[in-house]
Amino acid sequence: MALLLLYIFLLSLPILxxxxxxxxxxxxxxxxxxxxxGIPILGNLHQLGSLPHRSLRTLADKHGPLxxxxxxxxxxxxxxxxxxxxxxxxxxxxxxxxxxxxxxxETLFYGTLDMAFAPYGEYWRNxxxxxxxxxxxxxxxxxxxxxxxxxxAILIDYVSSRGSSVINMSGALMTFSNDYLCRxxxxxxxxxxxxxxxxxxxxxxxxxxxxxxxxxxxxPYLGWVDAFLGLDAQAxxxxxxxxxxxxEAIEDKGNKSKxxxxxxxxxxxxxxxxxxxxxxxxTRNSIKALLMNMLAAGTDPPYITLEWAMTELVRNPQVMKRxxxxxxxxxxxxxxxxxxxxxxxxxxxxxxxxxxxLHPPAPLxxxxxxxxxxxxxxxxxxxxxxxxxxxxxIGRDPNIWEAPEEFRPERFLNSxxxxxxxxxxxxxxxxxxxxxxxxxxxxxxxxxxxANLVSQFEWKLPDGMTIETIDMIEAPGLATRKKQELNLVAxxxxx
Numbered sequence: 042m043a044l045l046l047l048y049i050f051l052l053s054l055p056i057l058x059x060x061x062x063x064x065x066x067x068x069x070x071x072x073x074x075x076x077x078x079g080i081p082i083l084g085n086l087h088q089l090g091s092l093p094h095r096s097l098r099t100l101a102d103k104h105g106p107l108x109x110x111x112x113x114x115x116x117x118x119x120x121x122x123x124x125x126x127x128x129x130x131x132x133x134x135x136x137x138x139x140x141x142x143x144x145x146x147e148t149l150f151y152g153t154l155d156m157a158f159a160p161y162g163e164y165w166r167n168x169x170x171x172x173x174x175x176x177x178x179x180x181x182x183x184x185x186x187x188x189x190x191x192x193x194a195i196l197i198d199y200v201s202s203r204g205s206s207v208i209n210m211s212g213a214l215m216t217f218s219n220d221y222l223c224r225x226x227x228x229x230x231x232x233x234x235x236x237x238x239x240x241x242x243x244x245x246x247x248x249x250x251x252x253x254x255x256x257x258x259x260x261p262y263l264g265w266v267d268a269f270l271g272l273d274a275q276a277x278x279x280x281x282x283x284x285x286x287x288x289e290a291i292e293d294k295g296n297k298s299k300x301x302x303x304x305x306x307x308x309x310x311x312x313x314x315x316x317x318x319x320x321x322x323x324t325r326n327s328i329k330a331l332l333m334n335m336l337a338a339g340t341d342p343p344y345i346t347l348e349w350a351m352t353e354l355v356r357n358p359q360v361m362k363r364x365x366x367x368x369x370x371x372x373x374x375x376x377x378x379x380x381x382x383x384x385x386x387x388x389x390x391x392x393x394x395x396x397x398x399l400h401p402p403a404p405l406x407x408x409x410x411x412x413x414x415x416x417x418x419x420x421x422x423x424x425x426x427x428x429x430x431x432x433x434x435i436g437r438d439p440n441i442w443e444a445p446e447e448f449r450p451e452r453f454l455n456s457x458x459x460x461x462x463x464x465x466x467x468x469x470x471x472x473x474x475x476x477x478x479x480x481x482x483x484x485x486x487x488x489x490x491x492a493n494l495v496s497q498f499e500w501k502l503p504d505g506m507t508i509e510t511i512d513m514i515e516a517p518g519l520a521t522r523k524k525q526e527l528n529l530v531a532x533x534x535x536x
Contacts, residue, residue: 071421084111094404113259123465154330211526218344391453401469404433
């Protein structure tokens with residue numbers, strides 16, 4: 042990365058000199074937000090490091106919670122406080138609701154026909170309505186209860202079969218989350234293990250592509266570097282594989298494949314395509330883009346939340362004991378916890394909230410783009426500025442949270458704080474118009490899985506490991522999975 046930035050700097054020197062001769066500066070009505078000093082061409086790119094959410098918090102500690110940096114040629118507003126996040130959402134949400142153009146998103150998602158990366162406008166409003174009302178509605182989430190319970194039972198059986206052997210929980214939870222998503226998106230995807238493995242690989246490739254630094258996104262006139270490095274060709278190859286898989290799932294519906302009476306996402310979208318009351322044309326490419334969104338964006342949050350939850354629980358035995366006491370008391374010896382058992386498990390819900398506070402699946406919310414000039418806290422923010430909200434830093438703000446670096450689920454007991462985007466000190470699923478509509482979908486599987494894992498087993502670290510030696514650093518990338526996989530030993534609990 043450092044070597045690539047040096048090459049970019051050298052390649053850009055002639056253009057830099059020309060721009061200095063010809064450049065003019067627009068006069069603003071108010072000052073710009075504070076900004077850390079950058080270097081020519083690169084701006085502040087070299088200061089991001091491999092974990093930008095941590096680097097940006099360090100910069101914000103010096104320059105303030107509203108900070109303007111330059112990522113190459115792209116002015117970028119960094120929001121690191123709940124106060125600023127609240128002002129943006131309550132007073133300026135509309136003009137903060139678009140997305141910046143990203144070439145890799147255009148390549149992967151059929152020209153951004155998905156929901157996550159589509160720019161704000163009529164098309165995005167229509168597809169979001171489809172997702173909220175049909176794919177991710179409470180009724181639809183409830184219809185998948187039997188799938189959740191079956192997949193959790195499969196996971197429990199797998200853990201039980203390992204006996205006293207060391208279990209790679211990171212791998213097991215990733216497989217579990219992916220298998221669940223495959224079943225709810227398309228029955229075709231869950232037909233055989235080979236297809237599920239391929240989808241796991243493609244989901245990882247999408248995450249890697251989106252999280253990879255691309256020169257053209259920050260210094261447009263050097264976009265050819267991405268092609269030279271093979272990044273564009275690799276993204277096209279992944280997109281082609283995805284297209285083949287999605288086409289197969291759609292075509293399979295035309296063959297009247299055997300069903301079980303419950304619609305999957307492909308069923309829903311194909312039915313909506315024929316519905317004259319939908320209000321807009323839902324094209325085949327739109328359907329494929331949305332299905333890809335559901336798989337790529339739906340697998341990571343449950344898996345990552347469960348991975349960090351199990352990590353924090355084994356690091357905090359007193360919390361694990363209290364949680365186990367609660368879930369075991371509620372079920373009173375039943376073999377499996379079911380969803381109807383969860384409603385009274387207040388400590389379970391507090392544990393999950395605390396995990397999301399410390400380890401939001403996407404620490405930097407998906408970038409937005411400001412559509413026109415606006416004023417915040419006395420500063421003028423020019424239109425077309427990119428906006429990044431550091432949800433990870435807000436969740437650890439010492440001005441809001443007592444002992445913010447400590448794992449304390451009790452802080453959420455008897456507290457109105459929730460993750461629905463209205464409490465701006467706690468926004469793991471985002472805020473405003475662009476917040477994630479899959480929150481209920483993700484939480485449903487996380488609650489059921491975690492309750493059963495802690496109820497049915499006693500957990501310990503492998504021999505030679507201690508609480509102090511557990512690596513808590515995140516892996517680089519868009520989502521904050523653990524850098525070092527979580528390995529645990531499980532012993533079946535008998536009441």
